[in-house]
Amino acid sequence: MKLRVVAWCDYDEELPCGDNGWAAHNAIIDNIQANGYDFFGMAHVDGSNCTPLLNDGKKYCFSQQGWSDLMTEAHRFYDAKDYADYYIPDRIDEYFGGSKLNKHRPQYTNISKVVAEKDLNETFEISVSQKQFDRAAKKGDLRYDDFYRAVNEGKPYYPDCDKLRYVYKGDTLVLVCNDQRATYLVTDAERKHVNNTKKRQELEPIMHGEDRVAAKRASWEYRLSTLTLVIKLAKPGE
Numbered sequence: 001m002k003l004r005v006v007a008w009c010d011y012d013e014e015l016p017c018g019d020n021g022w023a024a025h026n027a028i029i030d031n032i033q034a035n036g037y038d039f040f041g042m043a044h045v046d047g048s049n050c051t052p053l054l055n056d057g058k059k060y061c062f063s064q065q066g067w068s069d070l071m072t073e074a075h076r077f078y079d080a081k082d083y084a085d086y087y088i089p090d091r092i093d094e095y096f097g098g099s100k101l102n103k104h105r106p107q108y109t110n111i112s113k114v115v116a117e118k119d120l121n122e123t124f125e126i127s128v129s130q131k132q133f134d135r136a137a138k139k140g141d142l143r144y145d146d147f148y149r150a151v152n153e154g155k156p157y158y159p160d161c162d163k164l165r166y167v168y169k170g171d172t173l174v175l176v177c178n179d180q181r182a183t184y185l186v187t188d189a190e191r192k193h194v195n196n197t198k199k200r201q202e203l204e205p206i207m208h209g210e211d212r213v214a215a216k217r218a219s220w221e222y223r224l225s226t227l228t229l230v231i232k233l234a235k236p237g238e
Contacts, residue, residue: 008106018058057116
């Protein structure tokens with residue numbers, strides 16, 4: 001059963017905290033995008049009903065900067081906002097109702113009715129290349145470069161992108177390559193920044209240019225292009 005947001009609570013609500021891992025991160029972004037939420041990191045920490053509560057019964061708390069980064073990621077293909085725009089408003093009156101960024105916030109939810117779901121693990125069957133199939137057997141992991149770009153820009157570089165966004169520790173992953181099949185347990189799934197020297201050299205002149213908008217886009221392009229989803233695997237029983 002996939003992780004998903006079931007309610008929004010206060011930052012200091014007496015609930016256990018989740019670990020903000022890969023699957024939870026995507027579940028929160030999905031809820032933000034589905035509902036058009038758009039609010040500051042200050043509101044997440046200090047406001048009412050601005051902390052996501054997932055179906056595992058845990059609240060997911062971020063620093064102001066961490067929430068600002070997540071909110072920017074959720075909206076990054078819809079506007080050229082920088083995370084700092086969500087972190088500290090240009091004018092303090094923007095925080096107190098003057099900014100459009102603070103208009104779309106979750107409504108009150110009766111969290112006492114939220115019941116934690118116990119069995120969140122599930123089985124995913126995905127298609128992989130021969131190279132990926134062999135790497136999983138030899139090194140115990142799968143790697144997907146530019147995964148976020150593939151999902152969010154609508155360019156399916158890899159099959160089963162939607163499924164992979166919800167891979168969760170403890171899930172079972174069945175890899176299929178032609179007539180070959182192999183079953184693994186997921187021990188971890190997280191995105192990592194992978195150094196891409198060539199890409200940075202191409203974008204560096206723009207990143208240091210005088211055009212602030214172009215520089216910001218180049219900076220994000222470099223950052224996104226180096227994001228790699230790393231799924232660590234183990235054979236059942238190991």
